[in-house]
Amino acid sequence: MQLRFLGKNSNVGECPTLYATDRDTYLVQGWRIYANDLLMQLDIPEGETAVEVPTELFEHLEKDGLPSGVIRRLEDPIMILTPGGTFVVQGKEVTDREALAQMDIPDYETVVEVPKATIIALLEEPRDADLQRRAQPAL
Template identity: 60%
Template sequence: MKLRFLGKNSTPGDSPTLYASDRDSYVVQGWKVYANDLLMQLDVPEGQTVVEVPTELFKHLTEDGQESGEVKRFIAPIMLTTEQGTCIVQGPVMRDAEALSQMRLPDYEDCIEVSRSSVMALLEESGGADHQRPA
């Protein structure tokens, strides 16, 4: 899998990053979630994981030709939002060796692959209530 860097939200030691892939998907790199109070609210099937990223990370979708990266709907793959302005994103664990070789992935971070269509749905105006749960 080939990745194209879209952007990152960095502070010293932290580097949530967004990539576009050549498989009509996005790779979201973020902090591993260890907090039991968050994990207990989720059903994470085998082969999937969750990462925490600033909601602003999605603004980098403009680098992939999107008019805006403003999240307007908090639906899957965003499973929860936190009081700190971050979101918990769920998806298949990224284990593609070629993709991982293109990234810097510290031990406290992980990455997931999510379909382009599911990420695009986050940017659409909501027609009704979103069923996203705050953490």
């Protein structure tokens, strides 16, 4: 799997990071979730996990040519907006050794893979697209 670094929200040390892949997916590196109250809200299937990341991490989606990096809809894979202002992101746990070797992942973080189409569906729809839809005659 080939990775392209999109960004992180700190210049110091390891921190949540966003990558685009050559498989039309994103890798979201984030904090492991240990809080029981948060874990009880999640229904995570076998082979998947969830990470916690700052909401601002998705601003880096613009570097991948997306019109808006602001996620407005909270559906799978963005499971929860926490009281601390972070997102919980669920996805397939990354186990690809080659991909993991390209990242600097501390023990308190892990990585999930999320389809690009799924993330795009969560982005705020451009306002003019809604106006165009309303202007079209009903069939």
